[in-house]
Amino acid sequence: MSLAFAFLAKGPIGWIPLLTVGLAMIFLRETPLARRFAFGRGLLLMLSIVALWGIPALIQTHGQFFVVGIGRHVIGRSLATMEGHGANSFGMYLLLLPFYFVTIFISFFPWSIKLPWLIRKGWEKRNIAVKDPGYSGNKIDNYLIIGIAIIFIIFTLVRTKLPHYTLPAFPLLSLLLARHWVHQRTANFKAIAIVTACLWLVIALIVPPFIVRSFPAYGLFQESRDYLRPEMQFGAVDYQEPSLVWYFRSRVRGWMTPLSAASAPQFIAEGGPRFVVLPSQLAAKIFPNQPPNWKTFSTRGFNIAKGKRVDLTLVLKPE
Template sequence: MTETFARPRFGMPPEPKNRINPGQRLVGVIDYVAASHARAVAFLALCGLLFTLSGFFTIPPIDRDEARFAQATKQMVESGDFVDIRFQGEVRYKKPVGIYWLQASVVEAASALGLPRAEVRIWLYRVPSMLGAIGAVLMTYWTALAFVTRRGAVLAGLILCSSILLGVEARLAKTDAVLLLTVIAAMGAMARVYLAWQRGEDSARGSWTTPAIFWTALAGGILLKGPLILMFVGLTIVTLAICDRSLVWLWRLRPLWGALWMLALVLPWFIAIFQRAGESFFADSVGGDMLSKITSAKESHGAPPGVYFLLFWVTFWPGAPLAAMAAPAVWRARREPGAQYLLAWLLPSWIVFELVMTKLPHYVLPLYPAIAILLVGAFERRVLSRGWLTRGAAWWFAIPAAVLTIAVVGAVWLTRQPAFLAWPFVAVSMIFGLLAWRLYDDIRSEHAMLNAVVSSLFLSVAVYGIVVPSLTPLFPSVEIARALRNVVCVGPKAAAAGYQEPSLVFMTGTSTLLTDGSGAADFLGQGSCRFALVEARTERAFAARAEAIGLRYDVATRIDGYNFSQGRAISVAIFRSEGTQ
């Protein structure tokens, strides 16, 4: 039987005597934590926290997807209706209910514990994403144990943990980090069954634990994002069937009982939403959201094939340079069972994503664990490329240097401040990136990779913890909500014209009216303690209507900012009525 890919054929070569480099202590840490599963799990969980906590509490709501998800959850909590999904008065049937239930449970728990104004604290809605990201790192470790040594599994978890794309998704109150967790769990369970069959192990000795993980993960993925998880699993199965000309191993997943268990978990809500909304949910989620993205670019997110390949070198940093160096060895090992399984997980779905018209960076995130494990497999065998691809090690230094430039220029442009507080962290990130670059060779590749991971950690602190929260002009909704909280009347109501981002509704209240300039003037004249939030481009229509109805008003304050969703500067005046003539 062919040996499973990535089992090392020989141990790691010893370091030359009397040769000390900055990666040796980091390697010592890996030696220590890889000595037991408990240490490995605790270490990766701690790393997950370190990589996600910076900026987690301080970055305001991000438009538009995060704010839409959070507002829909907020309305569930306010109404007590945990079946229907709405954004203000409109149904929001693009995704199933899973993420809303998770977010609502966190908000409800925080409220029960006495946290004031829990419903407008965006970080509470991000908790499921953070836990999903940490769980995905741990599940990558668990999955990798089927392919590599425990030490390699720790490294695979670290590589995913430090990736830029996971860091972004862990801080957004959306589905993708939690979906990643379910995909890895399903693929890891299926990998164990497949590799056991390849090794000729008796299926009678198999337990129900692995099938239970597989089918429960499928149910969770369906409740989070519909049938997308079935695409990852289905394409992998089809590819393996073509390669092996057999699917007999699938029976080890107990498909009959497993499918019944999965349906028992997902059908209750689907039946409830069908009774509530009829066929409109399936038309909006499957037809309007998923299938339409294949043939057309939704919300201006169209791009040609190859974009994900280009984005990979940034979004998978710092693992990307080593992925390039490992690619030749991985391809040579493609017929080995382990490599074959991981490539079946990776390549078909990647090709599909490259071909669909609508493209967003996070779509390929569930494929990154397969890359991390493949990378570590080549890593352990010491078969990384020694040719021109090794020049890619310079990328470990180039990314922090580029981020420093972009952060300083962006901060000066938006706030007239160069974000000095972030400079020391970016400088340390650049130093570790430089060390990773200069240390890299076949013997010290692990030292280099660990230095790159530390570089990524300091970079995340600088960007998410310092730079992004300081860019206050990018988050005008926060300033508008703060201004409304400071008014002297009780229960202020607002209407917005011109600036109508979901974050504004989340911050100012579900009852905020989204209208035009004329509608804002009419709203303002209908009672006391009302405010019109009018963007400069709609002020003329507001003033004309106010004059027509005899409305007297004054400007409570004016807030300038930048609407990055539309890519333009804005100026929002907060008008308050003084009555009518």
Template sequence: MDTSAPASSAPARSDRSLGLLPEALQRRPKLFLALLCLLLWLPGFFTLPATDRDEARFAQASRQMVESGDYVRIRFGEEERNKKPAGIHWLQAASVHVLEATGLGTRDQIWAYRVPSLLGALLAVLATFHWGRGLVGRRAALLGAAMLASSLVLVAEAHIAKTDAALLATVTAAMGLFGIAYLRPALFGARQAAAFWLLLGLGVLLKGPIGPMVPLLCGITLAVSDRGAPWLRALRPLWGVPLMLAAAAPWFVAIGIATEGRFFAQAVGGDMLSKIGSGEEKHWGPPGFYLLSFGIAAFPGAWIVLCALPAAWRDRLNPPTRFLLAWVVPSWLVFEAVQTKLPHYTLPLFPALMLLGAAWAMDPVRRLPARGWRWAGVAVLVGVAVGLAVAAQGAAWYLLRALQPAGLLLVPLAGAVAFVLLRTAGRREWGRAGLLGALLAVPVYALVLEGVVPRLTPLWVAPRLAAAVAEQAPGLPPGQFGITSYSEPSVLFALGQDVRLLRTGGDAARFLAAAPGRVVAVGDRAEVDFRQAATTLAVSPQEIASVTGFNYSRGRWITLLLYRLTP
């Protein structure tokens, strides 16, 4: 990448940085963004089985809402699921009802529960462009929205039936409205204020305090740095805060009554505080984790954002840049301080980061960062591009002992993507490089999500187990199937909420012997205990099938042996 020419050489080429689109799409940027999102996200959307653990838990809890008609309490199997509010379950249940009413899908298909995530991600991208125009200009907003759409973490979240993509939509829209109030408070009307507070109320119903936290910390930061908050009056908090609480309060009152207060004790004391004070479910990470993982989470646009950050900090007195930095910095520090860390936790900050990166890329008089910082960005781009291809092919070889044709195409494609983007940036067409990255991500993600991952059959233990049960014991009544040694949430989604989750091989033998016609799956580690208990009970279990796979949640291989009693 050529870095020797002065920044002043950029203006001659900046106007054609986004000249990659047909004229019709340039006139309809929201249509272009919607098409880009579908091209990026639909591969794998229908073909990827339910993933452990969160997606299967959310989807199964939503299916039990649909089947029971109880839209207040959240249950997973026989247990109460008192961790997150009900907002995402309502959206998923509504998706299932619409799809079943139109005959397009059923409650047994995991993609039916992914629709709210896909729509939430789409709304977040469109909101980034819509409100980003007032912060960084139309062309930079279009580039920033495209970079957001193609970021690896959002592509992943659009495929997963849980809260984060829907939460991103509410946060992005709310922060867009906040940006208007900050920059042009005189033009911020009561309807916009009402929309702002209602969006925060919806965010509370989706993921508790995370949604309101982002604008709250942003507002505090702006008030301190500006030594005043003239925008606060425009937001009308005196009636806005009660409106936000009123939007969320009915369900919280109902769930408090229905669970006799257990929801609040478990959601706040058990879930939220454990994430703050310790690495819940082994998801611990050191301070700096999100900075180190940003290059992966925000691929392929991360390197442009990294190159833009020094210039954004120098431009912090500029009100739009100041607002975007206040959106990112305090919340980022909070996420870094919390002990439990996952790459998608910082997703509500990505729209601001992408807009900062796009504004720098489209600036005709941009200043390039220091050489070391620049080459760090290059290393991130090349490393993640090649690493993604190698990881996909490596997973295929480890799990299948074979090379996937789609995986073989990934390696040269990833190298070509990195080369094209670096060459384009070397001509100082950074905006064009950003948009090219979003466009070239389409075949990369399609090969991974449609050509490689669904074909890694050892990963998908639960669907294969359900197929084996259906083949060997067709028409098995509810409650007549038990399993030990593999209690992942996908088992309940694949086989139904009446599956008996058994702790030991002895429990499996006693379950099998308790009634005729039952079937039990026993993990290879529990087989000796199962056989000993069966001998003690004087029963003769017959092996009817086996399923071997890789439990990626625990990082180990497992073989499940299916038994029924000899007639």
């Protein structure tokens, strides 16, 4: 059931644990795993749950659920750079291959400071396993390493790159680190763990409300929220970050439509209330003479995903 829900939430990447178990059976020669996991019945249950939601979604969206969800956001992100997250040339693609092996020291911090030590300990245990074929502890390590490696290899080869793509590997990496680190505990280990957990909890509760104020989508939403109506449609030009959907979909039922500078005027001219979010420098060119009842909101913020400041304008047609 968890694999079915993982697919519905994140797409095919949610099925990576199946690949991990399959490769573990092959490389670790653990054929009894097949009987223990009851793959036949499990796969049937998983596909049935996916179908209960997926088939109606395909029908309701006239096939766009597959075209956009799988075609654009899975295959498209794998073969081409989307929304500027990644390399636009083959040379830059090669230079970015080590991307996740560098960013992990930030995204997995503070535990990442123990990764060099973990690699050394893993190598030592590998040597023990070579000398003692009956040593079974290494199989658990290998299973975790296989799962971690699969995720890092897949997203290293994918052209679109974002630091959080490798987060599914972190539970496995945490278990691997904990297995080895637990034997190195000092007298203050428990106190340090509690203090660290409390510190991160405080950061998680206090810091985000301050950071969110720098998000341009949040600023536009706060300025325009009193004019938003559930039946509105909205589009975006040259700015299609998920934050637009997160904030505006809380008030608007329509889905965000990706637009170009050429298609934006036609989109907003269609019947019904709607609005367009676009860079401020384009707003004056695309909508130079706005009707008196239209509303315009502008804000500046920081696009964390691209690491640069942006100026955005929201042009709203109330009717």
